[in-house]
Amino acid sequence: MSEKPxxxxxxxxxxxxxxxxDALGASLVTGSSVEGDTDxxxxxxxxxxxxxxxxxxxxxxxxxxxxxxxxxxxGIDLSAPMLRLAQQRREALSADAAARLSFHLADMTTLDLxxxxxxxxxxxxxxxxxxxxxxxxxxxxxxxxHLRPNGRLVLDLFDPLLDRVVPSAxxxxxxxxxxxxxxxNRVTWEITGRRPDPARQLIVDxxxxxxxxxxxxxxxxxxxxxxxxxxxxxxxxxxxxxxxxEVVADYGDFRGGPPAYGxxxxxxxxxxxx
Numbered sequence: 633m634s635e636k637p638x639x640x641x642x643x644x645x646x647x648x649x650x651x652x653x654d655a656l657g658a659s660l661v662t663g664s665s666v667e668g669d670t671d672x673x674x675x676x677x678x679x680x681x682x683x684x685x686x687x688x689x690x691x692x693x694x695x696x697x698x699x700x701x702x703x704x705x706x707g708i709d710l711s712a713p714m715l716r717l718a719q720q721r722r723e724a725l726s727a728d729a730a731a732r733l734s735f736h737l738a739d740m741t742t743l744d745l746x747x748x749x750x751x752x753x754x755x756x757x758x759x760x761x762x763x764x765x766x767x768x769x770x771x772x773x774x775x776x777x778h779l780r781p782n783g784r785l786v787l788d789l790f791d792p793l794l795d796r797v798v799p800s801a802x803x804x805x806x807x808x809x810x811x812x813x814x815x816x817n818r819v820t821w822e823i824t825g826r827r828p829d830p831a832r833q834l835i836v837d838x839x840x841x842x843x844x845x846x847x848x849x850x851x852x853x854x855x856x857x858x859x860x861x862x863x864x865x866x867x868x869x870x871x872x873x874x875x876x877x878e879v880v881a882d883y884g885d886f887r888g889g890p891p892a893y894g895x896x897x898x899x900x901x902x903x904x905x906x
Contacts, residue, residue, distance in 0.1 A: 688758025692718030699733035708738040792862040
C-alpha cells in the first residue's frame with residue numbers, strides 16, 4: 633500500500649499553490665472586504681513617509697507597489713518559496729525602486745532588525761498565523777520595538793462569522809479554477825476539509841489544488857492545510873492595550889467603512905500616550 637502524501641502547511645514549500653498564489657489571490661479579492669488594500673497602504677505611506685516594514689510580504693505585491701512609489705521598504709516572510717517570487721517582482725522594478733526594496737527570511741515573533749520604521753503593515757491577514765495568545769503577544773511586542781514614536785502599525789484580520797468557527801454537519805465548501813500563469817494549464821482549487829477548533833479559536837482548512845492539461849489529464853494534485861486563529865474586535869482591543877498600543881482607527885474594509893460583523897478588522901495603531 634502506498635503511503636499517504638504528507639499534508640503540507642500553506643506556503644511551506646515550493647508547490648502548485650505558490651505558483652498560482654498571485655492569480656488565486658486576485659480572483660478571491662475582487663468584491664471582498666480585502667479589495668483595495670494596496671491603495672490603502674499607499675495612501676497611509678504618503679502620510680507617514682518611510683521607511684516601511686511589511687510583515688508577511690509573501691510574493692511582494694504590497695512591498696513592490698510601495699517601493700515604486702518612492703519609499704524604502706523592507707519585507708519579511710517565513711516562506712522561502714514566497715520570497716523567491718518576491719525577488720522576481722523586485723527584479724522587474726526600475727533600478728531605483730529595486731534599490732529601495734529588500735526581502736528577508738524572518739519570523740515576526742522574534743524579529744530584531746536593529747532599526748525602526750515609520751509604517752509597519754501586516755496585510756492579507758498574516759497576523760492570524762499567530763495561533764496562540766502567547767504568539768500574538770510576542771509578535772506585537774516585536775513589532776512595537778520596530779515602530780517609531782509617531783509611527784503607524786496596520787493589522788488586517790477577518791472578523792469571524794461565528795457559525796463558521798464552530799463544528800457543524802453542514803460544511804460550506806468553496807472552489808474555483810484559473811489558468812496557471814506559466815504553463816497555461818487549467819488549475820482547480822477546492823476547500824476539501826474544514827475542522828474548526830473553537831476552544832483554541834482556530835480554523836483548520838484543507839485546500840486541494842490540481843493542474844489539468846488540455847486533454848483533461850490531471851498532471852498533479854496537492855493538498856495543503858491552512859490554520860488561522862480568529863479573534864473578536866473586543867479581544868484585539870484589549871490585546872493592543874496590554875502591549876502598549878492605542879487604536880488610531882478601526883475600519884470594516886479598506887475603503888474606510890465602519891466596523892461590521894463578518895467584514896475585515898483593519899486596525900491602525902500607534903504607541904500609547906503616556
